[in-house]
Amino acid sequence: MTERQTREAQAIADRVLEFAEEVEASGQSAVDGAALEAARAALHRWVDGLTGVVVMPAFGRVTVIHQNGSQSTISSPDLPFAMSAPVGKGS
Template sequence: MAEMLAILGGWKEARMTDKSDIIKQATERVLQLEGELEAEGAASTQGDELAHARAMLHQWVDSVVAVVSSPGVGRVSLIHDDGTESRISSPALPFRLSRPARFDS
């Protein structure tokens, strides 16, 4: 029993990994997948590069004039003010955008 608790304790510690480690692992995984597709990527995780990327994303989102959320396929389509479309593939985002069902007229 003590061995089992020690193993579970180690598992719990592994789950409680530092947030920066989780971010680093996620960005490395994405870059590795893009490398397999022979499409190079760049990761911004801190400092001026991240601040710039976030500012550009805010501008991009502010140009959205319509949103089509498709939870069944895990996709959100954005229509921008210049008529272009952008698609975001995400299992979570469509659900975040969905409103709860209402049955009271």
């Protein structure tokens, strides 16, 4: 990441943590260095353990199904569209 991207990511992370503090919850952020690499590695392990995915672009959500049958929902304006199959001419 560029220095500007790192600063912008840190600003976003700070806002998220400030919101968590307002509702008396704790959190942690990682926007560069070893902490970010560790977070990426954890996310990759988490994704590699999935057994199913439900993509719902209209709702801006992706639901993942884990090996133990539990579910996690990711709310994102971009991820569901990135994961959606393109609509073809013969569809």
